[in-house]
Amino acid sequence: MSGKTAQSDTQSREGDSLSWLEKRFPPSRRESWARAAKRFLSRPISAAGLAIVGIVIFIAVFAPIVAPHPEHAGAFTDFANSMHPPSLEHPFGTDQSGRDVFSRVLFGYRLSLIMVAVVLGIGVPSGVLFGLVAGYYGGFIETGIMRATDAFLALPPLVMALAITSALEPTITNAMLAIASLWWTWYARLVQNLVASERNEEYVAAAELAGASTPHILFREILPNCLSPILVKVTLDAGFVILIGAGLSFIGVGVQPPQPGLGTMVSDGTTYLPDGWWVSIFPGLAILVVVMGFNMIGDGLRDLFDVEVQQ
Amino acid sequence: MKYYQYLVRRFIGMIVSLAGLSVIIFTVSRVLPGNPARMALGPTASEEQVEEFAAELGLDQPLPVQYLDYLQGLFVGDLGVSLQTRSPVANDILWYLPATLELITLAMVFTIIIGILLGVVAASNKDGYIDNASRLISFIGVSVPGFFIGIILQLVFGYLLQWFPITGRISRGFEEEVTRQTGFMLIDTLLSGHWAAHVDVWMHLILPAFALSMAGIGQIMRITRSSMIDVQRKDYIEAERGLGLPDWLVVYKYTLKNAFIPTLTILGLLYASLLGNAFLIELVFNFPGIASYGVNAVLTNDFNAIVGVTMTIGLAFVISNLVIDLLLGRVDPRIRLSMEEAT
Numbered sequence: 087m088s089g090k091t092a093q094s095d096t097q098s099r100e101g102d103s104l105s106w107l108e109k110r111f112p113p114s115r116r117e118s119w120a121r122a123a124k125r126f127l128s129r130p131i132s133a134a135g136l137a138i139v140g141i142v143i144f145i146a147v148f149a150p151i152v153a154p155h156p157e158h159a160g161a162f163t164d165f166a167n168s169m170h171p172p173s174l175e176h177p178f179g180t181d182q183s184g185r186d187v188f189s190r191v192l193f194g195y196r197l198s199l200i201m202v203a204v205v206l207g208i209g210v211p212s213g214v215l216f217g218l219v220a221g222y223y224g225g226f227i228e229t230g231i232m233r234a235t236d237a238f239l240a241l242p243p244l245v246m247a248l249a250i251t252s253a254l255e256p257t258i259t260n261a262m263l264a265i266a267s268l269w270w271t272w273y274a275r276l277v278q279n280l281v282a283s284e285r286n287e288e289y290v291a292a293a294e295l296a297g298a299s300t301p302h303i304l305f306r307e308i309l310p311n312c313l314s315p316i317l318v319k320v321t322l323d324a325g326f327v328i329l330i331g332a333g334l335s336f337i338g339v340g341v342q343p344p345q346p347g348l349g350t351m352v353s354d355g356t357t358y359l360p361d362g363w364w365v366s367i368f369p370g371l372a373i374l375v376v377v378m379g380f381n382m383i384g385d386g387l388r389d390l391f392d393v394e395v396q397q
Numbered sequence: 398m399k400y401y402q403y404l405v406r407r408f409i410g411m412i413v414s415l416a417g418l419s420v421i422i423f424t425v426s427r428v429l430p431g432n433p434a435r436m437a438l439g440p441t442a443s444e445e446q447v448e449e450f451a452a453e454l455g456l457d458q459p460l461p462v463q464y465l466d467y468l469q470g471l472f473v474g475d476l477g478v479s480l481q482t483r484s485p486v487a488n489d490i491l492w493y494l495p496a497t498l499e500l501i502t503l504a505m506v507f508t509i510i511i512g513i514l515l516g517v518v519a520a521s522n523k524d525g526y527i528d529n530a531s532r533l534i535s536f537i538g539v540s541v542p543g544f545f546i547g548i549i550l551q552l553v554f555g556y557l558l559q560w561f562p563i564t565g566r567i568s569r570g571f572e573e574e575v576t577r578q579t580g581f582m583l584i585d586t587l588l589s590g591h592w593a594a595h596v597d598v599w600m601h602l603i604l605p606a607f608a609l610s611m612a613g614i615g616q617i618m619r620i621t622r623s624s625m626i627d628v629q630r631k632d633y634i635e636a637e638r639g640l641g642l643p644d645w646l647v648v649y650k651y652t653l654k655n656a657f658i659p660t661l662t663i664l665g666l667l668y669a670s671l672l673g674n675a676f677l678i679e680l681v682f683n684f685p686g687i688a689s690y691g692v693n694a695v696l697t698n699d700f701n702a703i704v705g706v707t708m709t710i711g712l713a714f715v716i717s718n719l720v721i722d723l724l725l726g727r728v729d730p731r732i733r734l735s736m737e738e739a740t
Contacts, residue, residue, distance in 0.1 A: 236410075237417025240711045242673025245691070249707045252695040253425050329542055333677050336544050337692055352545060356681070359548070360556035367552075370545035378540035385536075 122390060132386025138379030146195040153189035161344035169362050179364035181354065187365060191372045194348040197341055198376065201262050201331045202324045208266040210320060213273025218304045220274065221281025232278065235271040243268060244333050256339035258347070265330055269323070276319060280312040287311075314391035318384055325380035332373050348373050403726045411719045418711045419471060423464055426704050427456070454700075471708065477701035481694065486705035490687060494709070495580030496566055497679070497686035501671050503606035508613035508667065513660065515614070516621025517653060523626060531618055538615025543674040547608040547681035554604060561604045564683035568597050605682040609674055613667045620663050624656035631655075658729050665721030669714050 111119075127133045150156045154175075164184030172179045178187035220231040238246070243265070250264035284290065285308075293307045332349035334340035341347025343354075348369045355366030434451035442450075451457055454477075455466055470476060476486035519531040555563035562568065567575070567582055571594040578585050583602075586595035628634065629652060637647050676688040683689075687706060694702035 233413055233417060236414045237421055240414050240418045240715050241707060242669045242710070242714070244673040244676055245707060245710055248676070248691070248695055249422065249703055250425050252698065252703055325540060329540075332542050333544065333673075336542070336677060337680060338696055349542070349544075352542075352548070356548060360552055363552060366545075366548055370542065370548065374537070374541050374545065377542075378536055381536060381540050 126386050126390050129386055129389070131382050132389075135379045135382025135384075135386060138375060139383060142195055142376045142379065143199065145192050146199045149192040149196050153186075153192045155186040155189040156193075158185035158189045159193040159346050169358065169365075172364050172368075178368040179362075181351070181365045182358065182362075187351070187368055190346040190351060191348065191369055193346040194351060194369060194372065195376065197258065197345065197347055198328045198331060198373075201258070201265075202327045204262045205266045205269055205327045205331075206320060206323060208263075209269030210273050210316070213270035214277050214309070214316065216270060216274040217277025217279075218281055218309065221278040221285060222300075222304060222308070224282075224285075228278065231274060235274050238268050238271040244330055247330060247334055248337065248339065251334065251339045256342070258335075258341045258345070261331065261334050261340035265327065265334075269327075272319070272323070273316070276315060277312060280315060281308055284308050284311055314387075315393045318387045318391060318393055321380055321387060322384035325377035325384070328373060328377050328380070400726065404723065407719055407722050407726070411715050414715050415712065418715070419468065419708070420464075422704055422707050422711070423467055426700060427460065427463055467704075476705035476708070479694070479699055479702045481697050481699040481702065486701050489690060489702065490705055490709050492580065493685060493687040493690045496582070496684065497675055497688060499581055499583060500602060500606055500609065500679070500684065500686060501668075501675060503602055504609035504613070504671055505664075505668070507606055507610035508617055508671075509664070511610070512614045512617025513621050513653075516618040517625060517648060519618065519622045520625035520629065521648065528622075531622070535615030535619050538611045538613075541611060542677070543608065543612065544677040544681050546611050547605065547678050550604045550608050551681070562597075562601050563604075566598065566601050566685055567594065568601075571597050601684075605678050605684055608681070609671060609678045612670060612674065616663055616667065617660060620659050621653075621656060624659045625652055628652045628656045658725070661721060661725055661728065665718050668717040668721075672710050672714060 127136070145152050149159075153159070162183065162185050164180075167180050167184035168182050170176055170180040170184075176186050176188060178191060181187055181190070216231050220228040241249075246268050247261065247264045250267065251261050254260040254264075290303060290307060293303050298307070331340060332347070332352075335347035335349035336353045338350075338353070341350050343350060351369035352366045352373075355362065355364075355369070358365050434447050434454060434456060438447055438450060448457075455463060458466070474487050476490070478484065479486050479489055482489055515531050515534070519528040522528050551563050554560045571586075571591070575582070575586050575589050575591055575594050578588055582598040583595065586592075586598055634647060634652060637651055642651075672688075675686065676692060678684070679686045679688040680692055687709065691703065691706035691710075693699070694706060
């Protein structure tokens with residue numbers, strides 16, 4: 087252990103002359119990042135995906151400012167203006183209570199993105215942790231964790247989320263928790279697989295011999311080498327979470343009226359088909375666009391890192 | 398590893414998954430906060446009514462006893478009584494399941510045929526127009542919400558062109574004329590010898606099945622394309638071409654056959670996503686299958702029915718995975734080999 091501290095001492099002495107930024111991101115690393123970014127953006131599909139997701143995040147964050155009628159996001163009624171077809175004033179038309187569908191779609195993006203952040207924010211770290219532990223220790227710990235994932239994966243995620251949400255109150259918070267509680271399984275599997283092959287690499291043996299602690303080996307040695315497939319999966323999953331969330335709210339659990347859930351809006355609009363097509367079609371298209379954006383980014387990253395990730 | 402050893406091992410794996418699934422569903426339905434009895438009776442019921450009803454459902458027993466009761470029920474196919482229809486859940490499920498199986502089977506057929514064909518065509522015209530178009534189709538296919546594609550199909554082919562009926566499983570007029578025997582309408586109409594009704598059932602199936610198959614078509618197409626391209630580079634394909642075998646024979650017999658293994662793996666996963674998406678598609682098309690029944694159960698807090706439906710779907714999924722694994726073990730001996738090495 088003393089050797090290690092001495093080493094880090096010399097490192098910090100050398101590093102004094104460099105700024106924090108240069109130490110953390112040496113020029114060689116910055117250069118390779120810049121090259122990767124250039125390669126990523128040179129493909130029209132990935133650049134388009136990045137643009138779509140960027141715009142959607144922007145309008146979701148600034149929805150109260152960007153939306154022409156922010157007050158229409160909630161339980162607003164204006165029956166005099168109900169069911170107007172798309173026009174300049176209401177680009178996506180108005181719904182049965184006279185609310186501007188365009189404004190509601192912008193706020194719907196908000197809920198969708200919050201859901202993505204919560205589900206992946208809980209699911210990815212816990213899944214990665216379980217995967218690391220399972221892959222590193224092997225034996226009965228691995229068997230136990232992997233059997234648990236098997237059982238979780240024996241149901242389609244939508245059905246599982248539906249069952250969990252139905253046992254609780256059908257609110258959006260519970261829907262998010264339900265989806266998050268099954269999302270870790272995919273990451274546990276992915277990471278376990280990666281770790282199982284990294285485990286026998288020489289650098290792991292070297293770190294073990296040098297007396298590094300297990301957390302250090304897991305998080306500082308092995309994890310960085312597994313990051314690219316995880317990142318690809320996270321982008322692809324962002325779209326998938328939006329689809330599941332929309333599906334749940336289409337069924338009627340999850341986002342509750344008058345909240346502007348994209349799935350809820352599509353479902354409400356089906357009553358007015360075919361004449362009031364805009365009430366369903368535009369929120370549906372909105373889901374398609376953002377999910378496609380995430381998938382395009384994921385596809386680009388997959389090519390960039392040259393990894394295979396199953397969705 | 399001998400094939401039968403592989404078979405046994407896979408079978409044990411399936412039992413373990415099912416046991417795990419039963420624990421999860423039990424936990425979800427009984428251990429999570431939220432009182433099923435209160436939910437079923439609604440907020441107007443008195444405290445005593447709720448307690449009485451909970452006792453009737455066996456919810457007042459200690460948890461391990463409840464779990465054993467529930468397991469015992471699963472083994473004999475007793476899933477309790479639906480709080481909504483007041484008939485045994487198992488009967489309800491048997492009543493609604495054939496419709497869903499019909500729908501999913503047709504969707505699977507669409508997925509396989511269209512997906513593989515498009516994949517082969519895309520691989521033969523790599524980086525051409527067809528390949529790029531197929532890439533776009535697969536992007537849309539995996540990104541579109543199932544219910545949305547259903548609504549679009551209804552609008553275009555139902556309302557606008559009026560080629561297909563929009564909702565239901567069979568036209569009202571025919572419903573009384575066909576006696577239910579197997580529950581599979583396609584078979585029942587044939588058994589009754591009612592041709593018009595048979596055609597009518599097909600017409601009702603095509604739109605929802607196509608909507609259901611969209612996501613899978615994209616996936617199958619991409620995976621077929623990439624494995625076809627891999628196999629095309631192999632020496633034996635070159636040799637066959639050199640020997641002067643016609644193109645179609647090389648492509649469909651020798652390349653596709655070996656390129657089929659990754660596709661087969663995906664098909665198992667696909668079945669799960671079809672079951673999940675069926676929940677949305679059946680809702681859109683007002684199709685009286687098990688997913689509609691399940692959604693209805695969720696919306697009315699029909700707790701026995703929810704448990705029954707989830708368990709049935711889990712069972713269907715685990716069995717389909719087993720079948721795929723067995724096929725794979727048969728087609729590709731390397732899989733059996735790798736399993737042996739892993740242990």
